[in-house]
Amino acid sequence: MKTAVQTAKSTLWSLIFADFKEITKARLAVSVVFSSIAGYFLGAVEISYLSLFLLSFGGYCMVGASNAFNQVIEKDLDALMNRTKNRPIPSGRMSVTTAMVIAVVLTIVGLVSLYILNPKTAMFGAISIFLYTSVYTPLKTKTPLSVFVGAFPGAIPFMLGWVAATNEFGIEPGTLFMIQFFWQFPHFWALGWMLDEDYKKGGFKMLPTGKKDKGTALQIIMYTIWMMVISIIPVFGITGRLQLSIVAAILIFAMGLGMLFFAMRLYERKDNKSAKNLMLASVTYITLMQVVYVVDKFI
The missing domain is CATH 1.10.357.140 (UbiA prenyltransferase)
Structure with missing residues (x-):
């Protein structure tokens, strides 16, 4: 009996934690x-x-x-x-x-x-x-x-x-802000593309043109390019203590090209699979980019 009660309590706490x-x-x-x-x-x-x-x-x-x-x-x-x-x-x-x-x-x-x-x-x-x-x-x-x-x-x-x-707060955190600011557009528009039908049930307007069309895909490409450019600005020595080596900048730019590839694939195919690939690429990019920045500082 005690075991059953303990199991019930354990299950209850698991559900509460899951909801949290x-x-x-x-x-x-x-x-x-x-x-x-x-x-x-x-x-x-x-x-x-x-x-x-x-x-x-x-x-x-x-x-x-x-x-x-x-x-x-x-x-x-x-x-x-x-x-x-x-x-x-x-x-x-x-x-x-x-x-x-x-x-x-x-x-x-x-x-x-x-x-x-x-x-x-x-x-x-x-x-x-x-x-x-x-x-x-x-x-x-x-x-x-x-x-x-x-x-x-x-x-x-x-x-x-x-x-x-x-x-x-100065040029350094401002630059970090701008990198993640521009990254969010291709990321969330790719997500919005994938879930467009579901979003519309709730009345949400997430895509820039309101449709899964070339206009939306083109804007995704444009913001991806801006993200790539801003991500390597510290290599030019104009962002104060926020520095980036040439090797790190090349690596980050190459990762950005990978994300741009998926953005252009979405423009070409205009399907949910391409949007999902772009969304996954964007998550990979932002994570690895931040890792490269930190590693580059300490080596």
């Missing part, structure tokens, strides 16, 4: 934390493990809070789409009140953690939550420009790590 991961979008949050840590290593003169912990913990809380607020706001729309109808709120596994409590607690705890690092880091974290929940989320059903607005909070993490390490 879902409401905070754990995989996305971890990828954001990874970007922040990369930015921290680029900006830090000396590595502080306490600072890394506060940045990672606070960063997860910030992203988790944004996603929880987002799912509260979009609960009725989420119920209409196949990819989101099984989320905790529309499925009925979590109440709106519980989700709001999670979002508010994560916001407070996250801001406090980032403030302990320095006030600028907390400020940018707060700006990110505000833009994501109060501007980007409502605009998703109004205009494709929502992706442009959403690119601002989405570009903050890479920059945030530098600010956390230095308590300064």
Whole structure:
């Protein structure tokens, strides 16, 4: 009997943990934390493990809070789409009140953690939550420009790590911001292309032309090229302490060419498979690019 009760409790906690991961979008949050840590290593003169912990913990809380607020706001729309109808709120596994409590607690705890690092880091974290929940989320059903607005909070993490390490904002974190800012357009438009039919059920306008056509694919190509150019700007020695060796710049540019290949393939074929390949290539690019930047600094 005791074993059955223990098993039931274990299963209950597993379900609660699973819903927590879902409401905070754990995989996305971890990828954001990874970007922040990369930015921290680029900006830090000396590595502080306490600072890394506060940045990672606070960063997860910030992203988790944004996603929880987002799912509260979009609960009725989420119920209409196949990819989101099984989320905790529309499925009925979590109440709106519980989700709001999670979002508010994560916001407070996250801001406090980032403030302990320095006030600028907390400020940018707060700006990110505000833009994501109060501007980007409502605009998703109004205009494709929502992706442009959403690119601002989405570009903050890479920059945030530098600010956390230095308590300064200048050309270096600004460059990191611009790299991730332009990267988001091909990434999210590829995702929007794949899920266009489902997004339309919820009334979301995610593609720049509103259609899966050559106009959208052409804009993806253009933003990919801008991303490639900005990603290697530090090699020219005009971005302060943010430096990049010639070898690293060539490697990053080559990775960008790989992503551009998939963008051009999407322009040529205009199908979901090509969009998926581009989306996967974009995730690979942003991860490896950040790794190359960090490794290049320390070798």
